[in-house]
Amino acid sequence: MSEQEEQLTGGNTAESVVRLGSTVRKPVTSSTPAVHSLLAYLQAVGFEASPAALGIDEQGRQVLEFVQGSLWSSVGTHTQTDFRRVGTIIRTLHDAAASFQMPEEAQWNVRYEPDERDLICHNDLAPWNLVCGADRWVFIDWDAAAPATRLWDLAWASIAFPPFEPQCELPRAATAMHALLDGYRLQRSSYGKLIKLMVKRARAEHDFIVEGAQKGQEPWARLYVEEHHRYWGPVSDYIDQNASALEELLASLKGSLHQTSKIER
Incomplete structure (x- = not known):
């Protein structure tokens, strides 16, 4: 008897993602060859x-490993150790990707221009893309991987994991963000620049959804109807308005002994 395909839910942009046995099948994009070479x-x-x-x-579909576990976003309460683990994973990813040699013919799915282009980043490091298994945590959905910077990638994770909301408890969000940055081993001197990129990334996502909807492009038109832009715009404003207070809170929190490596961008 042949195995049956199981529709997987939770994604926002892929047309159809299914599980078949120990694999995931999803549509090929123009960036698939480059993404698969990175993986x-x-x-x-x-x-x-x-x-x-x-x-x-x-x-003609991508075939990827199916990873057992639950999405971070569906687990519930998370500890400071969990946030540090996320930061450590992201740091390990960036250190590994820094030596990746891009194929000359590589095409990447760049939604909007990053601050700079230093290495290939995931570009959607978020709770909805982190599968937490018993022995292994894995970031999935690499279709948006493209050249950017460490801080550009980290800014997205710093918004999404605490998470920051348009009207959230700033000390609580800052404590979670600090644990993530501590796991990443980010120096305090980079906090200010990171916060500015958090504002820029959230605003860019808002504008991208709005502009895509105005042009009738999918899935952005659907995401607009679902009011995703009403999160990214206000959260950008909230972080911008509280940038100084957030930086002071982060600086006041104690880090681990591992916070020694300097990341400028």
């Missing part, structure tokens, strides 16, 4: 927090 490289250097890329199936 193959990460696997080769021992990075365990990304799924294996297994090629293209007979229907």
